[in-house]
Every structure is written in C-alpha cells, then in structure tokens.
Amino acid sequence: MINPELEAFLDVWNKSWTVLPSGATPKERRILFEYIADDMALPRPDGVQTSARFVPSGDRLVTVRVDRHAEGGTQPCLVYMHGGAWMQGSPMTHADITMRIAAANRQTVISVDYALAPEHPFPQAVHECRDTVLWLHEHAGDLGIDASKIAIGGDSAGGNLAAAVTLLLRGTPHAPMAQLLIYPGTTFDMDLPSYTENADAPLLNVRGMPMVNAMYVPDENERRNPLAAPLHAESHASLPQAMICVAQYDPLRDDGYAYADKLREAGVPVEFDAGEGLIHGYLRAMEYCAASRERLDRMCGWLAKCYAG
Numbered sequence: 154m155i156n157p158e159l160e161a162f163l164d165v166w167n168k169s170w171t172v173l174p175s176g177a178t179p180k181e182r183r184i185l186f187e188y189i190a191d192d193m194a195l196p197r198p199d200g201v202q203t204s205a206r207f208v209p210s211g212d213r214l215v216t217v218r219v220d221r222h223a224e225g226g227t228q229p230c231l232v233y234m235h236g237g238a239w240m241q242g243s244p245m246t247h248a249d250i251t252m253r254i255a256a257a258n259r260q261t262v263i264s265v266d267y268a269l270a271p272e273h274p275f276p277q278a279v280h281e282c283r284d285t286v287l288w289l290h291e292h293a294g295d296l297g298i299d300a301s302k303i304a305i306g307g308d309s310a311g312g313n314l315a316a317a318v319t320l321l322l323r324g325t326p327h328a329p330m331a332q333l334l335i336y337p338g339t340t341f342d343m344d345l346p347s348y349t350e351n352a353d354a355p356l357l358n359v360r361g362m363p364m365v366n367a368m369y370v371p372d373e374n375e376r377r378n379p380l381a382a383p384l385h386a387e388s389h390a391s392l393p394q395a396m397i398c399v400a401q402y403d404p405l406r407d408d409g410y411a412y413a414d415k416l417r418e419a420g421v422p423v424e425f426d427a428g429e430g431l432i433h434g435y436l437r438a439m440e441y442c443a444a445s446r447e448r449l450d451r452m453c454g455w456l457a458k459c460y461a462g
Contacts, residue, residue, distance in 0.1 A: 155355070155402050156430035162438035163355050165193065179271060179368070183241045190246035195440055198256035200224070203248075206296075208265075210284035211277070217285060218244035218264040219296070220255040229302035229460040230261045230293075231333065232286055236309030236434070239278060239369040240270045250308070250436050250449070257453040258460070261298055263289060267314065271368040278369075279380050282318045290327050302460045304393075305329040308436060309357075309405070310369075312337025316383035316412070319392055331459040332395045333452060336433050337412065338405050339384040341366055341376040345407035354402050357433040362404070384412055389419035396455045398448060400428035400435055424455055 169189045173182065200223045207214040222228060231254060235247040244251065244264035251262040265285050267278040286305065293300040307315040312334040322328045343362065352359040370381050379386035395416055399409035406428075413423050428435065431444060439445045 154430065155432060156442060156444055158442040158444070159355075159432060159435070159438055162441040166356070166437070169193070179240045179269070183243075183269070186237065186241050186246055187243065190248075193437070193440070195249045195253075198252050200259075201252045201255045203252070206292075208281075208285050208288045210281040213268065213281070215268075215281045215285060216244075216266040218248070218251065218266070219261065220248070220251045220264065221261040221297070222255050222259040224259050225297065227297055227299050228259065228261045229456075230263060230289065230296075230298045230304070231456065232282070232289060232303065232305045232315075232329070233262050233264045234267065234282055234305075234307030234311030234314040235264065236307065236311045236336075237269075238365045239275075239310045239313075240365060242310075247308070247311075249439065253439075253449060254453055254456070257450070258457050260456075260460070261296065271371075274368070275370045275375060275378075275381050278314055279317045279321065282314050283321050286318060286322060286329065287327055301330070303329055304331040304333060304456060304459060306333030306335065307337070308335035309433065310338060311335075313339065313381075313383065317380045320379055320383055320386055323391055329393055331393050331456065333456065334395060334397045334409065334412070335436065335452070336398060336400050336403055336405050336428070337409055339408040339412040340382045341370070342382075342384075343404075345411070347406035347408075348404045351402050351404045351406065354404060355432045356437075357404055359404050384408070384415060386415075389415045389421060392416060392419065392421050394422040394424075394459060396424045396426070396452060398426040398428060398452065400431040400433050402431065403428070403433035405433060426451060 235242045267281045399406045
C-alpha cells in the first residue's frame with residue numbers, strides 16, 4: 154500500500170499540473186514546474202548560503218547553484234543533478250533537497266543546471282555534468298571545498314547522469330569518492346517487472362516514458378550506451394561506494410535493484426533502500442510524509458560516513 158501520508162501531497166501536486174494545456178511543449182512544462190516548485194517549497198533551512206557560478210562546457214556556460222553551509226572552512230561537497238526526465242527541472246526546483254543536505258552535513262552542494270532535451274539531446278548533459286566535476290576540482294580551493302571529499306548524486310534522470318559521470322571519470326584523479334543514486338533510471342529496458350506493476354504509478358507513469366526517452370536519446374542504437382544507460386557498462390568494477398534508493402511503487406524501481414546487483418557483483422560496496430510504501434519523486438513530499446524526511450536523513454548520514462572515511 155502506498156504510504157497514506159502521500160495522499161495530501163499528491164492532491165496538491167496533481168491539481169497544480171491541471172493548468173497545463175494539452176499539447177504543451179517541454180518549455181511550457183519547465184516554466185510551470187518552476188512555479189509549482191516555488192509554491193510548494195519548504196522553509197529555507199538555517200545556516201545555508203546560496204550563490205551561483207558559471208562553468209565552461211563546450212559552447213555553453215553551465216550555471217551551477219552553490220548551497221554552502223555558513224560555518225565556512227573547508228567542506229566536503231556533493232555534486233547534484235536534478236531530476237525531471239532530462240527535459241525539465243533545475244537547481245531551483247530541487248533546492249529543498251540540496252539546501253537540506255548542505256544544512257544537515259555542514260557541507261557544500263553544487264547543483265548543476267545541465268542542458269535539457271530535446272533541444273540538447275544525449276550526450277550533452279553528461280558532458281556538462283562531467284565538466285562541472287572537473288571544474289570543481291580545479292576551483293576547490295576558491296570554493297572552500299576538500300577536493301578529496303567530492304561525491305556525486307542525483308534523483309531520477311539526475312541519478313542516471315550521476316552514474317554516467319561516475320563511469321566516465323572512473324580511474325581518473327577526478328573520480329568521485331561516492332555516488333548517491335535516488336530512484337535512478339539505469340536502463341531503457343521497459344520489460345522489467347516494475348514497469349508492468351507500476352504502469353500507472355503517481356508522478357511517473359509508463360505511458361509517457363517512450364516519448365521522453367526519445368527526446369533524450371533519439372538514436373535507439375545509443376540506448377545501450379553506458380553513458381545513457383549505466384546498467385549496460387561492460388564492467389562496474391572500481392567504481393566508488395554507492396547508496397541506491399528506490400521506491401516500491403515506481404516504474405524505475407527495478408532499474409535501481411538491477412544496478413545495485415551489478416555494483417555488488419563487481420565488488421562495489423552498496424547501501425540500498427527499498428523505499429517501502431513510497432513513490433517516484435518522494436523527496437518532493439517531505440512536508441507531508443515522515444518517511445520521505447527519514448529517507449533524506451538516511452542519505453545525509455550515509456554521505457557523512459563516506460566523508461569521514
């Protein structure tokens with residue numbers, strides 16, 4: 154059974170999206186999402202300072218949001234990629250998450266405003282997220298960040314990007330020291346059982362996924378490229394420790410289970426949270442659902458242990 158505390162959240166969330174006209178473009182969805190996120194935002198946590206930086210990547214300057222604990226000093230860092238099906242969302246729509254991680258762990262969180270599909274299909278977002286990690290290492294001293302304690306993470310499409318960048322940087326001096334993957338998409342294989350069991354799940358339903366997938370990876374031959382679908386990497390050895398969090402009532406649930414299995418088989422330490430009673434996007438429901446808040450606390454605790462070594 155879906156956690157009953159999510160009902161009030163879903164009522165507000167679903168009503169907020171009813172104003173979207175039929176046939177709305179991705180651009181129009183993005184604009185509405187910003188308004189919805191702002192309207193549903195939690196109070197700003199104490200002790201977090203926010204600023205922006207610009208990261209060169211290809212022919213773009215990628216904006217990053219910097220949520221930093223006001224304590225100052227040299228801090229550990231999480232590079233965070235927001236969810237939104239690769240075609241909507243921003244650091245602002247996910248600020249409730251990034252600010253609370255910064256506050257809980259007295260750390261810095263760098264949230265990446267990566268290029269969105271369909272205007273910028275795969276692999277541009279992967280490259281921009283990678284370039285952000287490289288830039289962060291170069292500017293760690295200026296930002297007050299401990300370059301040896303840079304983790305990477307994200308939710309949904311952002312979890313996919315975090316896993317892809319971790320694969321891309323494996324074995325380099327810039328490899329993240331941990332990866333936090335929150336209800337991530339790791340494959341385009343929609344034959345997994347969770348796609349049938351949760352076909353009409355709240356927030357994310359299977360019906361619209363082929364269109365979204367085609368926006369991000371138009372070339373079907375690329376949908377087994379490990380940088381688009383990290384589950385299909387030839388090897389997952391030598392990747393950093395991971396926390397993978399899924400939701401019971403989520404089409405992407407089995408993506409997370411399968412990726413956790415691949416990492417374990419390769420000898421990578423994995424902490425796993427099955428998200429009993431929860432739905433895709435449950436971190437958006439922290440105001441309504443104690444289990445959502447508890448999950449974020451668990452993620453923060455896991456990160457703190459990673460930083461402590």
